[in-house]
Amino acid sequence: xxxxxxxxxxxxxxxxxxxxxxxxxxxxxxxxxxxxxxxxxxxxxxxxxxxxxxxxxxxxxxxxxxxxxxxxxxxxxxxxxxxxxxxxxxxxxxxxxxxxxxxxxxxxxxxxxxxxxxxxxxxxxxxxxxxxxxxxxxxxxxxxxxxxxxxxxxxxxxxxxxxxxxxxxxxxxxxxxxxxxxxxxxxxxxxxxxxxxxxxxxxxxxxxxxxxxxxxxxxxxxxxxxxxxxxxxxxxxxxxx
Amino acid sequence: xxxxxxxxxxxxxxxxxxxxxxxxxxxxxxxxxxxxxxxxxxxxxxxxxxxxxxxxxxxxxxxxxxxxxxxxxxxxxxxxxxxxxxxxxxxxxxxxxxxxxxxxxxxxxxxxxxxxxxxxxxxxxx
Numbered sequence: 001x002x003x004x005x006x007x008x009x010x011x012x013x014x015x016x017x018x019x020x021x022x023x024x025x026x027x028x029x030x031x032x033x034x035x036x037x038x039x040x041x042x043x044x045x046x047x048x049x050x051x052x053x054x055x056x057x058x059x060x061x062x063x064x065x066x067x068x069x070x071x072x073x074x075x076x077x078x079x080x081x082x083x084x085x086x087x088x089x090x091x092x093x094x095x096x097x098x099x100x101x102x103x104x105x106x107x108x109x110x111x112x113x114x115x116x117x118x119x120x121x122x123x124x125x126x127x128x129x130x131x132x133x134x135x136x137x138x139x140x141x142x143x144x145x146x147x148x149x150x151x152x153x154x155x156x157x158x159x160x161x162x163x164x165x166x167x168x169x170x171x172x173x174x175x176x177x178x179x180x181x182x183x184x185x186x187x188x189x190x191x192x193x194x195x196x197x198x199x200x201x202x203x204x205x206x207x208x209x210x211x212x213x214x215x216x217x218x219x220x221x222x223x224x225x226x227x228x229x230x231x232x233x234x235x236x237x238x239x240x241x
Numbered sequence: 242x243x244x245x246x247x248x249x250x251x252x253x254x255x256x257x258x259x260x261x262x263x264x265x266x267x268x269x270x271x272x273x274x275x276x277x278x279x280x281x282x283x284x285x286x287x288x289x290x291x292x293x294x295x296x297x298x299x300x301x302x303x304x305x306x307x308x309x310x311x312x313x314x315x316x317x318x319x320x321x322x323x324x325x326x327x328x329x330x331x332x333x334x335x336x337x338x339x340x341x342x343x344x345x346x347x348x349x350x351x352x353x354x355x356x357x358x359x360x361x362x363x364x365x366x367x
Contacts, residue, residue, distance in 0.1 A: 015329065015331075016324075016326070016331050017326045017327065017328055017329055017330055017331050018328060018329065020326065021328060066328065067328065067329075068328050068329030068330075069328070079329065100328070101328055102327055102328055102329070125350075126327040126328075126330075127327060127328055128325060128326060128327045128354070129325075129326050130323045130324070130325055130326070131323055131324060131326055132321055132322075132323040132324070141326075176361075179258055180255075180256045180257075180258050180259060180361075180365070181255070181256070181257065181258070182258050183257050183258075184258070185318040185319065186315070186318065186322075186323050187258030188258045188259055188262045188358065189315060189323065189325075190258075191258055191361065192354050192355060192357065192358040193325065193354060195354070195357040195358060195361055196353075196354040199357060
């Protein structure tokens with residue numbers, strides 16, 4: 001049985017694309033660490049060996065995994081393969097996993113649940129986003145990762161897997177509505193890719209499952225705020241300044 | 242026609258981000274909601290514009306051309322142009338346009354994503 005109240009965050013960082021996931025997962029890891037013990041393996045530490053070691057020694061009940069993937073494969077730092085549909089996904093047995101990796105919702109995630117994973121969040125499409133600058137100041141990218149981090153945050157708050165999925169969908173909707181109403185010249189591109197990710201998001205396994213956390217939240221919803229300025233606007237203002 | 246003009250005006254006010262996205266082809270040229278409104282107000286190709294509005298999201302053979310035109314329009318916007326990312330990959334808008342023109346695997350994924358946008362436009366145009 002996985003150890004209650006323990007989470008593993010595996011967040012590679014080896015190119016521009018993973019640098020966004022790495023940054024935003026860091027935000028979620030800090031949030032989760034208020035209520036769980038978090039093993040945070042980032043950058044060069046996000047290897048298969050460290051993943052295996054953490055599963056053995058920490059035995060986390062929640063895994064939030066970032067990396068390049070395809071329908072049958074999940075990989076970590078420098079695209080080192082961590083698990084495939086046919087080999088390795090049995091290590092998710094009894095755990096809740098958020099698999100932020102392209103197309104793993106096609107085969108890998110349902111296979112893991114069939115083998116006994118409690119629940120797996122994954123995408124049946126490539127997870128895509130739009131960005132124009134560095135992750136910590138990029139308002140285009142922010143909404144994409146917030147809609148995913150809501151899952152991790154809700155689970156850390158003690159909510160069920162099904163509720164976490166609902167909150168994530170609601171967050172996608174709010175961000176889509178925000179960008180649809182925006183005058184930013186690239187807003188349609190952001191809406192396009194948010195629709196793509198939202199429609200491709202899947203939950204496999206038991207929707208009533210939940211993690212063991214230190215304390216229940218005392219708020220009704222998950223904190224959420226829209227950017228005051230869009231990335232394009234910030235850039236234009238920086239030219240004036 | 243007044244009904245369609247009102248409909249387009251409401252759509253543009255409520256969805257400014259979608260008002261410059263091409264959604265139909267009239268006389269061989271792609272049109273956006275903003276262009277459709279101007280054409281209707283001028284009484285230009287009224288039947289064709291109304292038909293294009295009715296057919297939003299319902300005419301897949303034209304979608305490749307529309308997607309290509311959409312990325313061309315994005316490339317004409319002021320820079321810096323954002324990039325499209327997937328985990329482990331990144332793509333410029335210019336590369337996206339190339340994939341659409343080649344009709345390759347990545348182009349098909351972009352087309353599918355553009356079609357989601359058109360369906361959303363159709364939903365909001367109702």
